[in-house]
Structures are given as structure tokens and as C-alpha cells.
Amino acid sequence: xxxxxxxxxxxxxxxxxxxxxxxxxxxxxxxxxxxxxxxxxxxxxxxxxxxxxxxxxxxxxxxxxxxxxxxxxxxxxxxxxxxxxxxxxxxxxxxxxxxxxxxxxxxxxxxxxxxxxxxxxxxxxxxxxxxxxxxxxxxxxxxxxxxxxxxxxxxxxxxxxxxxxxxxxxxxxxxxxxxxxxxxxxxxxxxxxxxxxxxxxxxxxxxxxxxxxxxxxxxxxxxxxxxxxxxxxxxxxxxxxxxxxxxxxxxxxx
Amino acid sequence: xxxxxxxxxxxxxxxxxxxxxxxxxxxxxxxxxxxxxxxxxxxxxxxxxxxxxxxxxxxxxxxxxxxxxxxxxxxxxxxxxxxxxxxxxxxxxxxxxxxxxxxxxxxxxxxxxxxxxxxxxxxxxxxxxxxxxxxxxxxxxxxxxxxxxxxxxxxxxxxxxxxxxxxxxxxxxxxxxxxxxxxxxxxxxxxxxxxxxxxxxxxxxxxxxxxxxxxxxxxxxxxxxxxxxxxxxxxxxxxxxxxxxxxxxxxxxxxxxxxxxxxxxxxxxxxxxxxxxxxxxxxxxxxxxxxxxxxxxxxxxxxxxxxxxxxxxxxxxxxxxxxxxxxxxxxxxxxxxxxxxxxxxxxxxxxxxxxxxxxxxxxxxxxxxxxxx
Amino acid sequence: xxxxxxxxxxxxxxxxxxxxxxxxxxxxxxxxxxxxxxxxxxxxxxxxxxxxxxxxxxxxxxxxxxxxxxxxxxxxxxxxxxxxxxxxxxxxxxxxxxxxxxxxxxxxxxxxxxxxxxxxxxxxxxxxxxxxxxxxxxxxxxxxxxxxxxxxxxxxxxxxxxxxxxxxxxxxxxxxxxxxxxxxxxxxxxxxxxxxxxxxxxxxxxxxxxxxxxxxxxxxxxxxxxxxxxxxxxxxxxxxxxxxxxxxxxxxxxxxxxxxxxxxxxxxxxxxxxxxxxxxxxxxxxxxxxx
Numbered sequence: 060x061x062x063x064x065x066x067x068x069x070x071x072x073x074x075x076x077x078x079x080x081x082x083x084x085x086x087x088x089x090x091x092x093x094x095x096x097x098x099x100x101x102x103x104x105x106x107x108x109x110x111x112x113x114x115x116x117x118x119x120x121x122x123x124x125x126x127x128x129x130x131x132x133x134x135x136x137x138x139x140x141x142x143x144x145x146x147x148x149x150x151x152x153x154x155x156x157x158x159x160x161x162x163x164x165x166x167x168x169x170x171x172x173x174x175x176x177x178x179x180x181x182x183x184x185x186x187x188x189x190x191x192x193x194x195x196x197x198x199x200x201x202x203x204x205x206x207x208x209x210x211x212x213x214x215x216x217x218x219x220x221x222x223x224x225x226x227x228x229x230x231x232x233x234x235x236x237x238x239x240x241x242x243x244x245x246x247x248x249x250x251x252x253x254x255x256x257x258x259x260x261x262x263x264x265x266x267x268x269x270x271x272x273x274x275x276x277x278x279x280x281x282x283x284x285x286x287x288x289x290x291x292x293x294x295x296x297x298x299x300x301x302x303x304x305x306x307x308x309x310x311x312x313x
Numbered sequence: 314x315x316x317x318x319x320x321x322x323x324x325x326x327x328x329x330x331x332x333x334x335x336x337x338x339x340x341x342x343x344x345x346x347x348x349x350x351x352x353x354x355x356x357x358x359x360x361x362x363x364x365x366x367x368x369x370x371x372x373x374x375x376x377x378x379x380x381x382x383x384x385x386x387x388x389x390x391x392x393x394x395x396x397x398x399x400x401x402x403x404x405x406x407x408x409x410x411x412x413x414x415x416x417x418x419x420x421x422x423x424x425x426x427x428x429x430x431x432x433x434x435x436x437x438x439x440x441x442x443x444x445x446x447x448x449x450x451x452x453x454x455x456x457x458x459x460x461x462x463x464x465x466x467x468x469x470x471x472x473x474x475x476x477x478x479x480x481x482x483x484x485x486x487x488x489x490x491x492x493x494x495x496x497x498x499x500x501x502x503x504x505x506x507x508x509x510x511x512x513x514x515x516x517x518x519x520x521x522x523x524x525x526x527x528x529x530x531x532x533x534x535x536x537x538x539x540x541x542x543x544x545x546x547x548x549x550x551x552x553x554x555x556x557x558x559x560x561x562x563x564x565x566x567x568x569x570x571x572x573x574x575x576x577x578x579x580x581x582x583x584x585x586x587x588x589x590x591x592x593x594x595x596x597x598x599x600x601x602x603x604x605x606x607x608x609x610x611x612x613x614x615x616x617x618x619x620x621x622x623x624x625x626x627x628x629x630x631x632x633x634x635x636x637x638x639x640x641x642x643x644x645x646x647x648x649x650x651x652x653x654x655x656x657x658x659x660x661x662x663x664x665x666x667x668x669x670x671x672x673x674x675x676x677x678x679x680x681x682x683x684x685x686x
Numbered sequence: 687x688x689x690x691x692x693x694x695x696x697x698x699x700x701x702x703x704x705x706x707x708x709x710x711x712x713x714x715x716x717x718x719x720x721x722x723x724x725x726x727x728x729x730x731x732x733x734x735x736x737x738x739x740x741x742x743x744x745x746x747x748x749x750x751x752x753x754x755x756x757x758x759x760x761x762x763x764x765x766x767x768x769x770x771x772x773x774x775x776x777x778x779x780x781x782x783x784x785x786x787x788x789x790x791x792x793x794x795x796x797x798x799x800x801x802x803x804x805x806x807x808x809x810x811x812x813x814x815x816x817x818x819x820x821x822x823x824x825x826x827x828x829x830x831x832x833x834x835x836x837x838x839x840x841x842x843x844x845x846x847x848x849x850x851x852x853x854x855x856x857x858x859x860x861x862x863x864x865x866x867x868x869x870x871x872x873x874x875x876x877x878x879x880x881x882x883x884x885x886x887x888x889x890x891x892x893x894x895x896x897x898x899x900x901x902x903x904x905x906x907x908x909x910x911x912x913x914x915x916x917x918x919x920x921x922x923x924x925x926x927x928x929x930x931x932x933x934x935x936x937x938x939x940x941x942x943x944x945x946x947x948x949x950x951x952x953x954x955x956x957x958x959x960x961x962x963x964x965x966x967x968x969x970x971x972x973x974x975x976x977x
Contacts, residue, residue, distance in 0.1 A: 137572035149567035166572030175552030475962040481778025482721035490954040501947045658791025
């Protein structure tokens with residue numbers, strides 16, 4: 060078993076004259092829930108976007124299972140086994156719940172234009188397996204009965220869960236969640252926590268960027284705290300909670 | 314506790330919660346399953362009994378499309394057998410050719426969300442390649458069909474590779490410019506295209522001993538092709554590829570995050586729509602036996618966009634409507650020639666401003682709204 | 687050499703007109719982020735109004751000039767009010783279709799008013815052609831170059847020195863932020879439409895004496911103006927001028943040394959090349975978002 064599923068080696072990134080990240084190194088262990096936290100403008104989202112391939116780091120390496128992935132196109136990174144959700148929930152609004160999850164399978168299916176036109180037995184078989192898997196995922200996230208609803212008609216909390224189901228459809232090894240609790244109420248947040256634990260049980264490594272402290276502290280195995288683009292602290296939730304620098308950054312100096 | 318209630322309320326108010334099964338389930342708050350609680354999956358008996366039914370197959374959409382295709386097929390056969398007036402048959406055949414054009418462009422505009430203002434170029438490439446190969450080189454039309462499809466597809470591919478990196482306005486201008494270049498090429502390369510005076514003497518089609526030049530035979534040929542086109546589009550839309558296209562239309566960013574190679578997909582659908590146009594051009598050339606550059610000018614591209622817009626984007630069935638309206642308008646309005654541009658301009662603007670979802674869906678929605686009121 | 691100079695003169699003349707049309711695109715794009723596919727139709731309307739007012743009603747040139755510009759600017763405002771402003775979901779593809787629809791509509795209306803025939807007007811003044819180094823420079827070319835230079839200078843003044851110009855630039859950078867600062871973004875949009883339509887009309891007025899004007903001249907000129915704007919860098923005024931002149935000269939050289947039948951294709955080949963290779967244009971600093 061590899062020691063880390065994702066490894067960042069001294070990542071730096073600047074936009075124009077603004078240095079968003081300085082020399083960040085970080086390892087994500089397989090099978091654990093990791094969180095990146097920090098105040099606004101700390102560089103959380105930038106780091107997230109570097110892993111998902113939206114940005115290229117100015118310096119440093121991103122390794123996924125020991126192979127460098129920075130510089131690959133976004134869709135190639137997804138095919139390696141990294142799935143993500145969006146902070147503002149980006150569902151495919153004109154499609155049904157089931158279809159959204161089926162789109163999530165895209166990277167795992169192979170039939171192309173000719174397959175679609177010919178509808179060979181192999182294609183039909185692949186399609187029905189995908190539907191089965193999608194229904195299983197909807198069951199897993201508790202959205203099964205809504206399968207043929209239009210996704211944009213769901214209440215916001217359910218849309219988030221659908222987005223997670225969709226991300227799981229590509230059978231990722233690593234699931235990146237961008238502020239999964241934002242916009243959710245306390246009950247929904249705790250349900251989200253339960254779901255994330257279940258996902259970990261399936262053997263998926265999780266990395267979340269989060270604002271909500273109760274969620275992060277409750278479920279994370281390992282936390283990285285960023286502050287103004289630098290690493291402020293790293294450790295277990297307990298260590299972070301008692302770290303003076305973190306308290307200082309969050310509550311201001313006193 | 315109060316928060317929990319609010320969450321429930323939101324679910325109960327869901328306007329689309331129409332199936333009785335689901336209502337029964339949400340009606341009893343104690344039994345309602347909290348979201349995201351795996352395992353506790355709807356414990357009420359009403360749902361457990363019917364669980365197999367939730368295995369919705371997306372082919373349910375495909376089945377209704379099959380029905381529609383059958384109906385259209387029956388209508389085509391009936392029309393072909395019953396109508397004997399050659400003029401009417403010719404108009405209907407034109408509608409068929411335009412439907413093919415609209416269908417292809419609709420895959421690009423409606424499903425992939427990319428505009429093309431130069432699609433007449435592909436229509437023209439299909440027509441001119443078969444015209445030149447049959448007239449100047451004496452090829453059999455059945456050899457030129459694959460040749461013109463391949464040629465058009467190759468040109469579309471080469472054009473699409475760089476051009477589909479562009480979005481919105483730039484894509485519009487880029488395709489418009491491409492259409493103009495091809496138009497100029499048709500006009501100026503007169504050694505083969507006949508220039509402004511056109512290319513004369515394109516042979517009629519014959520299938521072995523069967524002469525396809527009669528109006529009825531050609532009607533069946535064209536509408537048979539249209540039906541095949543419908544089937545192909547329907548299958549694509551309800552496949553992995555079609556889902557990917559619709560995903561790009563809804564959110565390109567999220568589509569990429571699903572592992573969809575968005576630019577590759579766009580190139581593919583661009584080529585597909587060009588091939589549809591090429592087939593339409595082939596059918597057109599062998600029907601009229603004469604082609605000139607003016608049939609493939611900017612106005613033709615605009616007419617194609619208008620047909621898509623009338624029928625509604627992302628509506629395969631709207632294509633027939635759009636093609637019919639644009640073909641029949643000049644037949645009904647005899648003064649139409651003078652007002653053609655005025656009417657197209659107004660149609661494009663009014664539909665896009667007031668019912669961007671197209672006539673069919675726009676009117677159904679208006680009707681439904683007035684009924685619920 | 688003499689031949690080259692002659693091509694250069696005619697290239698600069700048509701280039702100056704492309705530059706004005708390109709400025710119309712650029713101004714509207716800067717204030718609203720919109721590319722107006724009906725821009726070329728403003729050129730056509732300008733040219734044909736001049737034909738009517740100057741030749742038809744025999745008004746003095748200055749009055750006909752001003753009247754045409756004002757009339758087309760009013761059409762621009764009307765277009766914004768009636769069509770663009772009332773769009774609920776301003777998705778680019780919707781706006782492209784609407785402006786294409788508007789351009790076809792304008793063409794249809796122009797065909798009804800002015801008919802299908804081409805019209806011509808005389809040059810602005812009756813001076814004798816000037817001879818430089820064996821090549822002939824027409825007085826109309828001098829008029830065109832001088833007027834275009836004046837207009838560019840005015841625009842520079844407007845953007846750099848006046849509050850309205852700065853407000854317009856602010857709208858371009860962020861509509862929301864501009865609105866929060868108390869800039870009437872709606873008024874700015876209207877103004878931008880009016881000015882860009884006026885620019886188009888100006889291009890039409892200048893070109894009317896050196897070409898035949900007809901209802902269908904707009905598409906070609908609009909596309910060339912857009913090509914010039916892209917060439918120089920969409921969104922920069924100097925880029926529009928540079929792009930216009932460059933396009934004009936290249937076209938004229940192409941006609942002279944390659945083939946006159948390919949004249950129009952040159953612009954589009956350039957447009958495609960620039961769209962592929964450097965969408966930000968020659969002077970474009972901001973990377974084009976390619977949205």
C-alpha cells in the first residue's frame with residue numbers, strides 16, 4: 060500500500076503580483092478523511108484547484124499515487140481516480156437525478172458515437188450496468204425515489220447529496236469536496252458527516268476544504284490549516300484545536 | 314427540532330412531487346427517511362413493496378421516441394402513397410431535406426450549446442462534392458455519397474479542432490467567417506464549380522434498375538433518410554455521448570469534472586452535424602440537378618438557425634416543425650420573397666426574446682400555465 | 687514602387703473605414719461585453735441615409751452627415767431598448783441569435799426603403815487628385831483619413847479625460863461594482879449602443895462616395911470590422927485602428943499581387959488565423975476569455 064495517495068511537494072502559486080500559496084507540502088493518506096481549513100483568502104480553494112487540475116502550480120509537484128499529475132487536463136485527472144464536488148453545487152440542471160449520476164459514470168464507460176448509433180449488445184450491457192450502479196449510488200445517498208425528478212427541482216440540501224453521488228459514480232480513489240457543508244442547516248450537516256464516514260468505509264479517501272468547524276473537527280482524521288498562503292499547522296483535530304497559532308489566526312491576536 | 318421541520322416542509326412543498334407513492338411516503342414525518350442516511354432507505358411499507366419499480370431505465374424515454382418514430386414513419390408512408398400532386402410532393406421533399414439540416418444543426422446548438430453561423434458551408438460542400446465528382450469525373454452517385462460525407466467530415470474536423478476552443482461570440486464570428494470563405498470558394502473556383510452560373514447536369518439517382526427520379530420515389534428516399542436521422546439522433550441523445558453533450562450545455566465546468574473531454578466532444582458533434590448537412594446537400598443536388606453558390610450563402614445559414622430556433626433547441630421533433638414553417642411560409646405568402654429577411658429577423662428576435670425554448674415547448678408551457686391559473 | 691505606393695494609399699483608405707467599424711465593435715464590447723452582429727448593418731444604414739439625405743433631399747453635406755449619424759444612433763438605442771434590454775437570460779448564444787436577427791431585420795427594412803439597387807453619391811469635395819511619388823491620392827481618401835484621425839482623437843479624449851468615459855470603462859471592468867458606485871449602468875449601456883451605432887454610420891458615410899451602397903453591403907463590412915478589431919485586440923481603441931489599417935493594406939496588397947477575386951477571403955482567413963493563434967490580438971493585453 061502506498062504511503063500517500065496524493066502528495067504535494069512545495070507548491071507555490073501566484074496570481075499577478077499576489078502570492079496565493081507559499082511552499083506548501085502535504086500528504087494525503089489513503090483511506091482517511093483529510094480537511095484543509097483556514098480563514099478566507101488562506102489559499103484553500105487555490106490548493107484545491109491545483110489538485111483538480113484547474114490551475115498549474117508555479118513551482119512544486121503534485122503526485123497522485125507517486126505519479127506527477129500537474130499539467131494534465133482536468134478530465135484526465137478525473138480518469139485517474141480523483142472526483143470533486145463544487146462549492147456552489149454544479150448539477151446538470153436540465154437532466155434528471157438519475158441522468159446526473161449517469162453522467163458521473165462517463166469516465167468509467169467506453170461507448171462512443173458509433174456505440175450510441177449501433178447500440179451493440181456490449182453497449183446495452185454497459186448501459187444497464189451503469190444504471191444499476193447509479194441506482195445503487197442513489198440508494199446509498201438516500202435519493203433513490205427521486206431518480207426521475209429534474210435535478211434542479213430538488214431542495215438545496217438534496218442537490219448536495221446528489222452531487223456527491225454523482226462524484227462517486229466515477230469510482231474515485233480520492234474524493235475532493237469543496238465546502239460541502241455550506242448552505243446546509245445543522246441537521247443536514249450532521250447527515251452529511253454520516254455520509255462522509257460511510258464513503259470512507261467504502262475505501263474512498265476524502266479531502267475536504269471546509270469552513271464549518273463542527274463538521275471538520277468531528278469527522279476528519281487529519282487537518283491542514285492554511286493562513287495567508289502558508290502552512291500554519293497540521294495534525295489531528297485535537298492537536299489543531301489546542302494549537303496556539305491556529306487560535307490566534309482564527310480569533311485574532313489578544 | 315424546528316429546523317428539521319423546515320427541512321421536511323421544503324420537501325413536502327416540492328411542486329413536482331406528483332407520484333402518489335412518494336407523497337404517501339413524505340406524508341408521515343416519522344417514517345420519512347432523513348436525507349443521506351444510507352441503509353435507512355425509506356422504511357415505510359409503501360415504498361418497500363414497490364422498490365423494483367424505482368429501477369427506472371432511461372430507455373423509457375427511448376420507448377416514447379420509438380413510438381414517435383413509428384408514427385412519423387406511418388405518416389410518411391401514408392403521405393407518399395396518397396399524395397399524387399407532384400408540386401405537393403416536392404414541397405414535402407424539401408421539408409425533408411431541411412429537416413435533415415435542422416436536425417444536424419440542432420445537435421450542435423441545442424444539445425452541445427455551440428452556435429454555427431456558417432453551416433450552409435457544409436450543406437454546400439456535400440452538394441458540390443457530389444456535383445463535381447459526378448459531372449466532371451463521371452462517378453456514380455452512390456460512390457460520391459460516401460466521398461462527399463468523408464470530405465465534409467474531414468473539413469469539419471479540421472475546422473472544428475481550433476474553432477471549438479472558442480465560445481459564444483467568437484465561435485459565431487469564426488463559423489460565419491468560415492462560411493463566407495467557402496461561399497467565396499464556390500463562386501471563384503469556377504473551373505469546377507461553374508462559378509456564379511452554377512453547376513449543371515448533376516445526374517438523377519437510380520438504384521440499379523429502379524429509377525429514383527420520380528417525385529414519389531424521391532420523397533420516400535428523402536424521408537427514409539430523415540427517419541434514419543431521427544433514429545440516429547435519438548440514440549445519441551440517450552447515450553453516454555448524448556448525456557455528455559447535454560452536460561456540457563448545462564455546465565461545462567462540471568462536465569469536465571466528470572471526466573468528459575469537452576473539446577473532443579464538441580469536435581465530434583460538430584462533425585456529426587456537418588455530416589447531416591452533407592447528406593442533405595447530396596439529396597438536394599441530385600433532386601434539383603443543378604446547384605449554384607447562392608443556395609449556400611449566409612442567408613442559408615441564417616435560415617438553418619431560424620429553423621432550429623423555431624422548432625426549439627434540443628428538440629429533435631421541433632426540427633420537423635421548424636423546417637415546415639420555413640419551407641411553407643414562402644408558399645403561403647406569395648409576396649414573401651420581398652419580406653423574407655424581415656420575417657426571419659423578426660422570428661429570430663421575437664422567439665429568442667419571448668420564448669427561447671422554441672415554439673413547441675413555449676406554447677405548451679403557456680397553455681399549461683393558463684390552465685393552472 | 688509606384689505600384690506599391692498606390693496599393694498602400696487605397697489600403698489605408700479602406701483600412702481607415704474598417705478601423706471606424708472596428709471602433710464601434712470595441713466600444714460596445716468595452717461597455718457591455720457584447721459583440722453586436724448587426725454592427726455592419728449600422729454601416730449600411732449610415733451609407734444609405736447619406737444617399738437619401740444628401741442626394742435625395744439635397745441637404746447640405748454637413749446636415750446630411752449629422753442627420754445620418756444621429757438617425758443611426760437612434761436606431762442603435764432602439765435596438766438596445768426593444769431587443770437586447772428585454773432578454774431575460776443573456777446567454778451569449780441567445781444574444782448572438784438576437785443580434786443576427788436584428789441584422790437580418792435591418793437588411794429587410796433597408797431593402798424595402800431603398801430597394802435592391804445599388805446607389806452612389808459624389809465625393810465630399812471636388813478637388814483634383816493629389817500625386818505623390820507617381821501614385822494618386824484621391825481627395826476622398828484624404829477626407830476619410832482626416833475624419834478618422836479626428837474621431838480617434840475625440841474618443842481618446844472621451845475615455846481619458848471625461849467622467850462619462852471613465853464610468854464607461856468602469857462598467858466594462860465590473861458592471862456590479864460600477865452600479866454600486868452609483869454609475870447608471872443602464873444609461874451607460876444605452877450610450878454605448880448609441881456611440882457604436884454612430885461609429886458604424888460614420889464608416890458608412892465615409893465609404894459611400896468610394897463604393898456602391900446597397901442594402902446587403904453590411905455583412906461583409908461588419909465582418910471585416912470585426913476582423914480588424916480582433917486583429918488589433920478586441921477592447922483596445924488603438925488596436926482597432928491598427929487592426930483596421932493593417933487589414934486594409936493587406937487586402938489591397940493581396941488584390942494587387944495575388945488575385946482580386948480573393949479580396950474578401952483575405953479578411954476571413956486572417957480572422958480565422960487570429961482566432962486560432964492569438965485571440966487577444968496584437969495589442970490586446972488582457973487575455974480574451976474566449977467566452
